[in-house]
Structure formats: structure tokens, C-alpha cells
Amino acid sequence: MSNKIPKETLVGLYETMLRIRMFEEKVVELYPAQEMKTPVHLYIGQEAIAAGVCLNLVKDDYLLSNHRGHGHCIAKGTDMGVMMAEFYGKAGGCSGGKGGSMHLVDPENSIPGNSAIVGGGIPMAVGAALASQIKGLKSVAVTFFGDGAVDEGVFHESMSFASLKKLPVVFVCENNLYATNSHITARHPTGDIAGSAGAYGVPGVCVDGNDPEAVYECSKEAVERARKGTGPSLIEARTYRWKGHVGPDADFEKGCRPEEELREWMEKCPVKRFRERLLTSGVMSAEEMDGLRSAVAEEVDKAVSFSDKSPWPDTAELTRGLYYEGGGK
Ligand SMILES: Cc1ncc(C[n+]2csc(CCOP(=O)(O)OP(=O)(O)O)c2C)c(N)n1
Numbered sequence: 001m002s003n004k005i006p007k008e009t010l011v012g013l014y015e016t017m018l019r020i021r022m023f024e025e026k027v028v029e030l031y032p033a034q035e036m037k038t039p040v041h042l043y044i045g046q047e048a049i050a051a052g053v054c055l056n057l058v059k060d061d062y063l064l065s066n067h068r069g070h071g072h073c074i075a076k077g078t079d080m081g082v083m084m085a086e087f088y089g090k091a092g093g094c095s096g097g098k099g100g101s102m103h104l105v106d107p108e109n110s111i112p113g114n115s116a117i118v119g120g121g122i123p124m125a126v127g128a129a130l131a132s133q134i135k136g137l138k139s140v141a142v143t144f145f146g147d148g149a150v151d152e153g154v155f156h157e158s159m160s161f162a163s164l165k166k167l168p169v170v171f172v173c174e175n176n177l178y179a180t181n182s183h184i185t186a187r188h189p190t191g192d193i194a195g196s197a198g199a200y201g202v203p204g205v206c207v208d209g210n211d212p213e214a215v216y217e218c219s220k221e222a223v224e225r226a227r228k229g230t231g232p233s234l235i236e237a238r239t240y241r242w243k244g245h246v247g248p249d250a251d252f253e254k255g256c257r258p259e260e261e262l263r264e265w266m267e268k269c270p271v272k273r274f275r276e277r278l279l280t281s282g283v284m285s286a287e288e289m290d291g292l293r294s295a296v297a298e299e300v301d302k303a304v305s306f307s308d309k310s311p312w313p314d315t316a317e318l319t320r321g322l323y324y325e326g327g328g329k
Contacts, residue, residue, distance in 0.1 A: 005213060009055060010283050013212040016051035017271050018296050020071040023080050026300045027070075027087065028248040037089035038100030043071035045210075045242040048270035049174050050075035052215025053142060053235075056223040062110045062128040062141040064121035067102045068174075068241075069114040072144050078106040080299060081306030092310030096321060110139070118179075119152035121145060122171070126158045129167040129226075140168045140226040148179025150193050159200040159234065168226035170219065171202075171234045174209060180245045181256040194236035202232050209237030210270040240265035 005013075024044050031040060043050070046068075054075035057063070065072040073083060078094065086093030087101050095103050102116035112128065115121045125143035132139040149155055150173060162169045173193050177184050184191050197204025203225075207214050215237055222233035242262065244251035252259040278284045284292075 005216060007283055009216070010213075010278065012055055013048075013051050013216060014271075014274055014278055014284070015292060015296070016055065016075050017047040017212060017274065018292060019080070019299070020047045020050060020074050021271050022293075022296045022300050023074060023083075023303070024070060026084075026304065028243070030304070031248045036087045037097075038087050038102070039246050040070075040087065040101050040248070041068040041246050042241065042243040042248065043068055045265065045270070046174055046176060046239045047071055048212035048274070049172065049209045049215055049237045049239060050144070052212045053144070053170070053172055053219040055216055056220045057140070057142065059108075060110055060137070060139045061223075062112065062125065062132075062139060064112065064125040064128065064141065064143040065104070065114040066118070066121050066145050066149070067114070067116045068146065069104055069144070070101065073104050073106060073109075073111060073114075076106070076111060077109045078104065078111065080303035082106075084303040085307040085310045088307050088310075089312070090307055090310035091313040091317070092306065096317060097313045098317075098321065119145060119149035119154045122149065122152075122158045123154055125169050125171075126162050126167060129162065129169040129232075130165065132168055133165070133229075138227055140170060140223055142170045142172060142223075144172045144174060146179060147173060147175040147177070147184050147188070147193060148182075149173070150196070151179070151187055156196075156200075159197065159202055159232070162232040163200045163202050166229060166231035168229070169232040170222045170226055171232060172219070173234065173236045175236050175238050176209075176241045178241070178245070178257065181251075183257075194234060197234040202234050204234040204236065206236045206238065209239030210268045210273065212270060212274055239270075240268075242266060 024042050027040055050071040063076045082094040086095055089097040091097050095105050105113040121143045125141040129141040194204035194206035205218050207218050225233055251257055252262055
């Protein structure tokens with residue numbers, strides 16, 4: 001257990017991971033009823049990354065995420081109720097029920113809008129960072145993307161431009177080995193994503209994405225570097241998703257990946273491992289852990305009932321919010 005990380009931060013890391021895990025477990029439970037009006041790309045197994053990065057951010061720091069964005073938004077502070085309502089297509093959803101789980105938005109928490117286009121959030125983060133620099137603000141922009149996004153040209157263009165202009169961006173690649181069903185060895189010549197940063201004069205670090213402390217520490221450095229104007233960083237966090245590319249099944253049943261590989265990664269469960277570390281080091285007691293679990297369960301239940309009570313969107317709202325309505329001001 002790291003002595004450098006204060007106790008309340010360690011507890012915060014655990015709580016954030018637990019909130020993400022329990023919210024998504026509820027989605028897994030409810031999804032088969034076929035009432036959620038959205039595909040869901042589940043984040044179970046990757047929780048340490050969102051928690052470790054976002055605990056270094058303040059409200060005004062921008063977050064640009066992708067199709068697998070539930071955990072990122074929860075870690076940045078988005079209310080679970082408006083997320084759940086969005087999944088059900090309700091008016092109380094964070095995108096008015098018109099976006100679904102891939103288009104979460106939370107301007108209050110500086111989340112301008114997640115992008116379902118692979119790599120789409122990366123240039124948006126660079127744009128947000130450029131705006132922050134031009135306006136003389138201290139806001140940092142963080143973008144989360146998968147290893148599949150590194151195959152897109154926009155990743156390289158964005159790294160190059162951000163480095164050239166010393167923009168306050170943190171690029172976080174969640175390398176879960178697969179893009180849909182395509183293994184990284186079928187798509188990348190070396191598999192060394194962090195190493196590609198050197199070509200752009202950007203520091204790149206590869207970290208155990210199932211270790212929240214390691215992720216917290218390296219992203220702290222990257223966020224500080226960005227905030228003081230030294231420029232961008234790239235973090236490659238190695239991890240694994242437990243569920244299929246989309247939906248609550250595990251994927252190996254369809255032959256998309258080996259069951260044994262999934263079992264090995266499940267042994268490295270970030271939530272379970274961290275819970276054990278907190279207990280053995282005495283940072284939290286079993287009673288405190290149980291109390292936390294009950295509080296989170298209650299929060300998740302409240303999110304579901306908020307969604308249940310929320311009305312359907314009015315048909316008059318159908319095209320509202322799709323086009324800019326500022327009239328060229
Ligand atoms: C530009 C683009 N190409 C293809 C797709 C279809 N697509 C959606 S998710 C995905 C795989 C993404 O893999 P990765 O970026 O590694 O993220 P992960 O799903 O592993 O978290 C693909 C190919 C898309 N949405 N956008």
C-alpha cells in the first residue's frame with residue numbers, strides 16, 4: 001500500500017470503483033428485460049482506471065470519453081439517476097433520453113459530450129485544452145479511449161498538435177487487448193502504445209490498469225504537468241473488460257476470445273484486490289466496507305427509481321438539441 005497517497009484518497013478510490021461496479025452490475029441485471037433503449041458497452045474490470053485518473057481532476061477539468069463511458073462519468077461526478085434515465089430513453093436522462101449510453105453529457109462536471117466514433121473524443125479534448133490555454137484558464141482536458149482508437153490517424157495528429165502547442169491534455173489509452181473482437185496483435189506491430197508517444201516528444205508511460213494506486217500516481221504527475229503548462233502526456237493502462245464488446249454477456253461463448261483468458265483476468269479483479277489491500281493494511285475495516293457497500297446499493301436503487309418515475313420525452317422535443325440554436329451569436 002502506498003504511503004504517499006493520503007487515506008481519504010485511498011478510500012475515495014475504492015468508493016469510486018465500487019460505485020462504478022455496482023451501477024454496472026445493476027445494468028447487467030436489468031438489461032435482459034429488454035426495456036433499456038440503448039446498447040451498453042460495459043466497463044466492469046476497468047474501474048481502477050477511471051477512478052485513478054478522475055480523482056486527480058477538479059470540476060472545471062474537461063472529460064472527453066468514448067462509447068465505454070459510464071465509469072468515466074461516474075468517476076467525474078455525474079449523477080447515476082440521470083445516467084440510468086438516459087439508458088431508458090427518459091426525459092430526465094442527461095441527454096433528454098435521446099442519446100443513450102454512448103452519448104452521455106454533463107456540462108456541470110465539464111463533460112461536453114462523449115463520442116461513439118472511435119477516437120472521436122481525442123481531438124475534442126485537444127480542442128478543449130486549446131481553448132483553456134487561449135483563455136488562460138487552468139483547466140486540463142483528459143480523454144479516455146481504447147487501444148482501437150490508436151489505430152486511427154486522429155490519435156497521432158492530436159498527439160503531434162498537442163505536443164507542438166504544449167496543450168494541457170492527458171491522453172489515457174485503456175488497452176483492454178481487444179477492439180470489438182480483434183486482438184491487439186492483429187492490429188498493432190509491437191503492442192507498445194506508450195512507446196509511440198516518443199515520436200511526438202510526449203512522455204508515455206505504461207501502467208497496470210487494474211491497480212488504482214499506480215494509475216492514480218502516474219495520472220497525478222500527468223495532470224500536474226499539464227496544469228503547469230509543460231504539455232501533454234500519454235498513459236497506457238493495461239486492463240481487460242469482463243463483458244462482451246457490447247451487452248451483458250461475456251463473449252467467449254460466441255468464440256470471440258478464450259474463456260481461460262477472461263478467467264485469468266478475473267483473478268486480477270481491481271475491486272477485490274484493492275479491497276483486500278485496504279483491509280490488510282488497516283486503511284478500512286470490514287464494517288466500514290459493508291457500510292459503504294450498503295450506501296452505494298441505496299444510491300443505485302435511487303437511480304433506478306428516478307429513471308422509473310421520469311416521463312417519456314414529448315414528441316415536440318424530438319429535434320430539439322440536435323442543431324445549434326444560438327442564431328449565429
Ligand atoms: C470510426 C469508427 N470506426 C468503427 C466504429 C465501430 N466500433 C465501435 S467500438 C469499436 C471498437 C473499439 O475498440 P477500442 O477503441 O479498443 O475500445 P473498447 O471497446 O475496447 O473499449 C468499433 C470498431 C466506430 N464506432 N467508429
